[in-house]
Amino acid sequence: MPKSGQTVEQSGIYKCTKCGNEVTCVKGEPFPPCRKCSNSEYKLIRATK
Ligand SMILES: [Zn+2]
Known part of the structure; x- marks a missing residue:
């Protein structure tokens, strides 16, 4: 995960x-780090062009 x-x-x-x-x-x-909880791990929900 990114x-x-x-x-x-x-x-x-x-x-x-x-x-x-x-x-x-x-x-x-x-x-960026998450603005709400400072977590740094993301999951792709929807790709855009
Ligand atoms: Zn968060």
């Missing part, structure tokens, strides 16, 4: 594995 600091390889909606907060991540940018 973690904060890693570069996003697939743009899409990601969900925090801890609190369920959803964030939009863009390819080429680093994953």
Whole structure:
């Protein structure tokens, strides 16, 4: 699973594995830490172009 600091390889909606907060991540940018719980692990929910 992607973690904060890693570069996003697939743009899409990601969900925090801890609190369920959803964030939009863009390819080429680093994953941010979760704003709600500071968790750093994400799961891809829906890929976008
Ligand atoms: Zn979270």
